[in-house]
Amino acid sequence: GKNFLAKTGPHKVKVIFFSKTGERASPFVRQISRNYWAYASFAFVLWREEESSIWWNTFEVESAPAIVFLKDPGVKPVVYYGSFNNSRLSEVMEQNKLQELPQLRSVTSMELGCDARGYSRAGSDTTIWYCVILAGRLSPELNKMRETIRRVQETLLSDDESNAADTDQSLAPAAVAFRNKRLTFAWLDGEAQDRYCSFYLFSETSFETCGARRDMSDVPRLFIVRYKRNTTEDEAKIERKPRNIWDAMQEQEVDPASQLVVRYNGSDEIPQV
Structure with a gap:
């Protein structure tokens, strides 16, 4: 987790998927990650109950499955719970692809x-x-x-x-x-x-x-x-x-x-x- 946060560019939103099964990214999640690679970096975390206090204290996540969006430094994480189909995930990504104060880049x-x-x-x-x-x-x-x-x-x-x-x-x-x-x-x-x-x-x-x-x-x-x-x-x-x-x-x-x-x-x- 620390490596992911440290290596992600400062202009990108960090997107973390929490699951109870540790499953690999589905085809539509991989497609979403390709579509939004210029805006966001993605990580996948296996949810374990014994680590729940860590995730709550760090990202304010209460349970899995969940998706967390980390934006600007100091901004409260945005958390969505439940399973997502392709259209719902696309909608959520579009809503959260930019930081609260976005970086001015060629792509934006x-x-x-x-x-x-x-x-x-x-x-x-x-x-x-x-x-x-x-x-x-x-x-x-x-x-x-x-x-x-x-x-x-x-x-x-x-x-x-x-x-x-x-x-x-x-x-x-x-x-x-x-x-x-x-x-x-x-x-x-x-x-x-x-x-x-x-x-x-x-x-x-x-x-x-x-x-x-x-x-x-x-x-x-x-x-x-x-x-x-x-x-x-x-x-x-x-x-x-x-x-x-x-x-x-x-x-x-x-x-x-x-x-x-x-x-x-x-x-x-x-x-x-």
């Missing part, structure tokens, strides 16, 4: 709406939308900020669901944008995704956030990207060969959406963010 950029070649999550007719991106090296400091951003998401969600009279009016525009999928939050690995990180945060202090670690200083940074749909480009309907998000930045042709980047320089406190 389009569906997150954080790609100048694509569209907003709100739909192709949306002209302006936003992505708030947290960048930093894997570290306790980054984990703390990831938790802060998750709390910001929860605040915006609860603010939008509360009564108008109780709503903090300063949060209202962001809450509405978040609800309408015009605002997305994500993170990126400043070391593993150095080129992407440096592209957006290029400055004399970006080494504190992007690239290989040079000293003990790790400074996660937050920035906001505003995308504005290029309607002229849409009308031209120019077909392009698919590229990754980094290649798109280097492309000389006009992307379907323009980008305006603003760095956040405020405090790390949730109300301020």
